[in-house]
Amino acid sequence: MKVLVADRFSETAQARIAESGMEVINAPDLLDAALTQAVAESEATILIVRSTLVEATTLNAGAESLRLIIRAGAGFNTIDVATASKLGIQVANCPGMNARAVAEIAFGLILSLDRSIHDNVIDLRNGRYDKAGYSDAPGLYGKTLGIIGLGYTGRAMLPLATALGMYVMAWSRSLTPDRASEFGVRRMETPLDVASASDIVSVHVALNDNTRLMIDETFLNAMKPGAYLINTARSEVVDETALAEAVRLKGIKVGVDVFEGEPSTGTGTVDNPLFALPGVIGTHHIGGATLQAHQAIADETVRIALEFASSGVVLNSVE
Helix, strand or coil, X not given: CEEEECCCCCHHHHHHHHHCCCXXXXXXXXXXXXXXXXXXXXXXXXXXXXXXXXXXXXXXXXXXXXXXXXXXXXXXXXXXXXXXXXCCCEEEXXXXXXXXXXXXXXXXXXXXXHHCHHHHHHHHHCCCCCCHHHCCCCXXXXXXXXXXXXXXXXXXXXXXXXXXXXXXXXXXXXXXXXXXXXXXXXXXXXXXXXXXXXXXXXXXXXXXXXXXXXXXXXXXXXXXXXXXXXXXXXXXXXXXHHHHHHHHHHCCEEEECCCCCCCCCCCCCCCCHHHHCXXXXXXXXXXXXXXXXXXXXXXXXXXXXXXHHHHCCCCCXXX
16 A cells, blocks of 8 residues: 655654554645646555645546545645545544644744734844833733634634633534533523624634635624734635724724735745734744644654555544
8 A cells, every 4th residue: 555645744743653564655735736737646545634635626637546546634625625535535634632732832823912922022023122112011811712613723712711810702613512511611592692792713623615714895894993813714704804904993903813915835926915014923834833832743744644545444534
């Protein structure tokens, strides 16, 4: 059985797969037509990717041999799952393995917005000292954090919020009153209820037809003036045109790890008007990118590959 690794992936994990008797083909820089060609020519049974797009053309090229695609991460919107299913190619992911890392960067963005850490750093680098100007931060203790989506990452936010003395409310499609009580959060009936009652809203939903542009003009209008919006989920969940208007008119502060116009490769240029607005900060889609998270994802990817090779069972199958 051949395994094509078409993205940057742990060499140690690849060695563990090879030790099981599978042939590992390491080609981490494949994109578009090159990926399609490699899938067809390698006759790989398993394809491992991280952020690489796997579109219908590539899937059709590997229809004869490809049986499993493993997304070495949680989100799988970069894979044409519908086409894969039609071709009998299963798709698996690694849910929850980087949840803590994403929660950490979400709180990093919250803290930076609240204490203007980013502007502090810029001023110091430019030789400017302004203690008086930075000494009136609102503070987070006793503030209300509203979480949209209480999956792995949303739940990873809870102990961090508790440690900072924050009050937490949440909305999720599957959140029941009993589960809310178990998690120690106030269950809200709708996303708009979260928007209107929170000082800080953090978005943690998967991208699908139900969540695309769910943070829209109506949601943003419901938020308190000067509230914070944190998005570490997917850029398509937020209407960025409406968000820019909310920043200008309501003083909404924004921290994002994902945004429109993100380069599809590891480096590039960014031309997003959001970042020209005061009170908007961002990171480079690195929420889940810690060494701890990479290791957990690599371990889970290996587990999926070995189980499929030995039994044909697909762990963490997605549809």
